[in-house]
Amino acid sequence: MLEFRSVDHEIGDLAVLTDISLEIGDGEFVLLAGANGSGKTTLLGHCNGLLTPTSGSVLVDGTPVEDDLVAARTAVGMVFQQPRDQFVAATVGEDVAFGPENLGLERAEIDDRVQRALEAVRLEGRETERIQTLSGGEQSRVAIAGALAMEPTHLVLDEPFTGLDEPARQSVLEHLRSLSAAGTGIIVATHDLRDLHAIADRIIAMHDGKIALDDEPERALASLEALDVRVPADVENQETRA
Numbered sequence: 001m002l003e004f005r006s007v008d009h010e011i012g013d014l015a016v017l018t019d020i021s022l023e024i025g026d027g028e029f030v031l032l033a034g035a036n037g038s039g040k041t042t043l044l045g046h047c048n049g050l051l052t053p054t055s056g057s058v059l060v061d062g063t064p065v066e067d068d069l070v071a072a073r074t075a076v077g078m079v080f081q082q083p084r085d086q087f088v089a090a091t092v093g094e095d096v097a098f099g100p101e102n103l104g105l106e107r108a109e110i111d112d113r114v115q116r117a118l119e120a121v122r123l124e125g126r127e128t129e130r131i132q133t134l135s136g137g138e139q140s141r142v143a144i145a146g147a148l149a150m151e152p153t154h155l156v157l158d159e160p161f162t163g164l165d166e167p168a169r170q171s172v173l174e175h176l177r178s179l180s181a182a183g184t185g186i187i188v189a190t191h192d193l194r195d196l197h198a199i200a201d202r203i204i205a206m207h208d209g210k211i212a213l214d215d216e217p218e219r220a221l222a223s224l225e226a227l228d229v230r231v232p233a234d235v236e237n238q239e240t241r242a
């Protein structure tokens, strides 16, 4: 369980997050929507102690994040918007293996996790390739594989589908869905609600640093346009009609 209790985040005079309270249960698949600048990335940064609340607290499985940062970072896997910030090794295989190696796992278990993670992002057989030589979308997939290989109990992804081609997007989606079914809590910040709402349990929409709505997908979608979150299918329909 991931829990925010009245979290405020201020930067100077700017209230970036105001009074965020929410609970995300094990196995819940949550979409975090909202316009540019509404506070999504900042909210995600609080999930594993990357950011510290100005007031309020964040708890991972009942423990305040600041009480045990290592535990929080092991429990909550993060995939950032800019994958380049996330790489620690030169090659695909080394990078994805880095996290599991740090957990002190047996070699066979590490290799197994790397294989499964690379299959999930459709990069199997590419272990020895240098990350620098990959395309942006492929680099994003390496970053996702790195988080998957840690097998965290909560997985937080910031715009994970940007730059992914459709087969890779579907494969990652399928994997996230199966992780969620197996009990992993998933939070995906995204503008891309295309087919995601069909698999999500819940949509949380941010507006000006506050939670503007938190509801099951069908009801949430009906309210989203008022918050300036375009639903691509509707946009396409409007363009077709025009």
Ligand SMILES: Nc1ncnc2c1ncn2[C@@H]1O[C@H](COP(=O)(O)OP(=O)(O)OP(=O)(O)O)[C@@H](O)[C@H]1O
Residues within 6 Å of the ligand: 011, 014, 016, 034, 035, 036, 037, 038, 039, 040, 041, 042, 043
């Ligand atoms: N380190 C910082 N310094 C100053 N302002 C910041 C900082 N981090 C975030 N902000 C501001 O806080 C607000 C929320 O930013 P955040 O990145 O959380 O939004 P977002 O919803 O993730 O946006 P996007 O959809 O564009 O990624 C923005 O107005 C942003 O400019």
